[in-house]
Amino acid sequence: xEPPLLPRESGQFIAERSRDVFVEEEGVQKVAEMLxxxxxxxxxxxxxxxxxxxxxxxxxxxxxxxxxxRTTQINxxxxxxxxxxxxxxxxxxxxxxxxxxxxxxxTTYTGYMTLCAAITRALKEGLQITDPKYFSQMSxxxxxxxxxxxxxxxxxxxxxxxxxxxxxxxxxxxxGGSFRSFISPAGNDARKMVELIVEKIPSYRDTAQYEGKxxxxxxxxxxxxxxxxxxxxxxxxxxxxxxDWLTMFADYRVPQALVYLGALRYSDALMxxxxxxxxxxxxxxxxxEIRGCSIWSVELIRDRLRKLVHERDGQTCDIxxxxxxxxxxxxxxxxxxxxxxxxxxxxxxxYY
Numbered sequence: 001x002e003p004p005l006l007p008r009e010s011g012q013f014i015a016e017r018s019r020d021v022f023v024e025e026e027g028v029q030k031v032a033e034m035l036x037x038x039x040x041x042x043x044x045x046x047x048x049x050x051x052x053x054x055x056x057x058x059x060x061x062x063x064x065x066x067x068x069x070r071t072t073q074i075n076x077x078x079x080x081x082x083x084x085x086x087x088x089x090x091x092x093x094x095x096x097x098x099x100x101x102x103x104x105x106x107t108t109y110t111g112y113m114t115l116c117a118a119i120t121r122a123l124k125e126g127l128q129i130t131d132p133k134y135f136s137q138m139s140x141x142x143x144x145x146x147x148x149x150x151x152x153x154x155x156x157x158x159x160x161x162x163x164x165x166x167x168x169x170x171x172x173x174x175x176g177g178s179f180r181s182f183i184s185p186a187g188n189d190a191r192k193m194v195e196l197i198v199e200k201i202p203s204y205r206d207t208a209q210y211e212g213k214x215x216x217x218x219x220x221x222x223x224x225x226x227x228x229x230x231x232x233x234x235x236x237x238x239x240x241x242x243x244d245w246l247t248m249f250a251d252y253r254v255p256q257a258l259v260y261l262g263a264l265r266y267s268d269a270l271m272x273x274x275x276x277x278x279x280x281x282x283x284x285x286x287x288x289e290i291r292g293c294s295i296w297s298v299e300l301i302r303d304r305l306r307k308l309v310h311e312r313d314g315q316t317c318d319i320x321x322x323x324x325x326x327x328x329x330x331x332x333x334x335x336x337x338x339x340x341x342x343x344x345x346x347x348x349x350x351y352y
Contacts, residue, residue, distance in 0.1 A: 001214065002214060003214065004207045004213075004214035004215050004216040005213060005214065005215050005216060006216060007216055007217055007218050007222065007247045007250075007295055008245075008247050008295065008299060010210075010215035010216055010217065010292055010295065011247060011292045011293070011294075011295030011296035011299060012296050012299075013210070013211075013213060013215060013292070014210055014215065014288060014289055014291075014292025014293060014295075014296070015292060015293045015296035015297075017210075017211050018289040018292070018293055019267070019285075019289070020266065020267040020269060020270040020285075020286050020289055021264060021265070021266055021267070021270065021286070021289040021290050021292075021293040022264065022265045022266075022267075022293070023263065023264060023293055023296055023297045023300065024262055024263055024264065024265050024297075026262060027258075027261055027262025027263035027264070027265075027297075028263050028297060028300045028301050028304055029304060030261060030262055030263070031258075031261050031262075031263050031301045032301050032304035032305040032307075032308055033308070034261070035301070035305050035319070035324065035327070036305055036308045036309065036312075038327070039305075039309060039317065039319065043326075043327050044319050044323050044324075044326075044327055045323065046229055046230050046233050046323070047233050048323070048326055048327065049226075049227070049229075049230025049231070049233075049326050050230065050231070050233065052326060052329070052330045053116065053227075053230070053231075055104070055113070055116040055117055055119075055120045056077070056080060056081070056084075056116065056227075056231050057073075057076055057077045057080050057120075057123075057231075058077065058231070074180065074232075075178045075179075075180055076130055077231050077232075078178070078179045078180050078228060078231070078232075079130035079131070079132070079172075079178055079179050079180075080119060080120075080123075080130050080231075081179065081224065081227045081228055081231050082130075082168065082172070082179035082224065083119055083129060083130055083135060083165065084115055084116060084119055084227075085220055085223055085224040085227055086164055086165050086168045086201075086203070086220070086224075087115055087147075087161050087164070087165060088112065088115065088220055088223065088352075089157070089220065089349065089350050089351060089352050090156050090157050090348055090349065090350070090352075091110075091111045091112050091114065091115070091155075091156070092111075092156075092252065092344070092346055093153060093156075098152075098153045099111070099151075099153060100114050100149045100151070100153045100154065100155050100156075101114060101149055101150050101151050101153070102114040102117040102118050102121065102148075102149060102150055103117070103150050104117040104118075104120060104121050108150070111333075114147075114149070114155065115147070115155075118146055118147045118148070118155075119146070122146045127146065129146055132168075132169040132170075132172040132173050132177055132178065132179075133169075133173065133177070134169075135165055135166065135168075135169045136166050136168075136169025136170045136172070136173050137166065137169070138162075138165075138166065139162075140158065140159060140162045143158065143161060143162045143165065144158055147161070156348070157348070157350070160350050163203075164203035164350055167201065167202065167203060168201055168203065171200050171201050175200070179228075182196075182200075183196065183197075183228070188239065188240045188241060189240070189241050189242050190225050190229075190240050190241065190242040190243050190244075190245045190246055191242050191245040193224075193225045193228070193240070194218055194221045194222055194225055194245075194246070197221040197224060197225070198218060198221050203220075203350055204218070204220055204221040204224075206218050206219050206220065206221070206351040206352075208282070208283045208288050209283065210285070210288045210289075210292070215288070215292065217250045217291050217292075217295070217351070217352075219249045219250050219251060219291075219351055219352045220249075220351065220352065222246050222247065222249055222322070223249045225240070225246065226243075226246055226249070226322040226325075226326070228240070229243065229322075230326070243320050243322060244320050244321075246320065246321060246322045247295045247298065247299065247321050247322075248294060248295055248298040248321050248322070248324060248325040248328070249322075249325050249329075249352070250290075250291035250292070250294050250295055250352065251291075251329075251352040252344050252345055252346065252347070252352065253329055253332045253333070253344065254294060254298075254325060254328045254329055254332060255290050255291070255293075255294045255344075255345070256332055256339055256342050256343075256344050257328045257329075257331055257332035257335070257339065258294055258297055258298075258328070259339075259342050260332075260335070260338070260339040260342050263297045263298075263300075263301060264293055264294065264297055266290075270286055271343065273286070274343035274344075274345055275343050277346075279346050279347065279348065280345050280346065280347045281347065282347050282348075282349035282351065284347070286345075287345060287347050290345050298321050298324055298325065298328075299321060301324060302319065302320065302321050302324060305317060305319060305324075306319070
């Protein structure tokens with residue numbers, strides 16, 4: 001079987017053939033203008049990641065010698081990222097009123113943030129949830145306890161989460177016992193990091209078939225690399241080259257924001273299907289088109305933004321697609337009431 005097209009090429013291939021999802025030029029320009037006005041904001045930097053992920057453990061900013069304590073702190077932070085991104089899929093509730101909830105230090109979280117809160121809570125309780133020795137061998141019941149909800153709605157897909165976490169833990173165990181040691185052969189090159197993750201860890205192989213082509217999205221593999229970069233705040237150990245290789249992370253929340261902002265348009269038939277509550281299976285043509293067109297629209301937004309900065313400021317702009325995603329995802333969360341009329345597509349799978 002031929003290797004899949006890479007995510008960027010997949011996005012373009014899909015957008016050029018899509019029947020139910022369309023990239024809108026006017027909306028692309030509008031979003032680029034919006035981001036241009038934010039170009040000096042921390043929201044469009046790696047540091048903005050930490051703002052959107054307040055529960056992530058911060059590695060020390062001390063740039064001095066690698067003391068044992070500092071090494072441990074960095075490994076814990078990076079292993080936290082690995083655990084969270086390995087489990088980072090399918091948080092949407094069957095009924096909007098039945099959200100899984102986790103309360104940590106007085107704040108109640110839903111969606112993806114329930115996972116962050118649950119892992120951070122487990123660490124505070126003394127569980128070694130970020131140690132591959134522990135999570136590679138933990139039972140379903142132990143993981144269920146870590147991810148326990150504070151209400152009657154459990155986290156979805158517990159069996160699948162257990163399978164991918166223990167699998168990932170065994171891979172880390174076979175490659176030095178930490179995410180940092182596992183990823184080190186890639187030499188802090190974003191593309192090589194994604195390729196290594198996808199090659200070694202089966203649950204990260206986020207691919208599909210479209211119009212006779214093997215295509216890829218690699219949502220969790222790409223976000224794992226971007227989160228590595230973000231949690232290290234793009235300095236010191238986190239200084240990753242080739243970040244421009246990453247695309248946005250094709251999920252179900254950012255496409256909604258792109259439709260709301262006019263950069264994407266759904267056909268009437270797709271809107272009707274989503275409004276009726278139809279679930280799209282992973283690999284369904286329409287699901288592939290939503291994800292692929294999301295990737296390509298953000299690529300065009302990034303290119304347009306860079307052009308604006310060059311034309312108006314006479315400067316180069318290094319804002320990449322990952323940073324645009326880091327902005328759009330919390331934007332969608334903040335504006336969820338205003339965009340409630342735009343349906344989110346629902347697909348139950350391990351990829352997002």
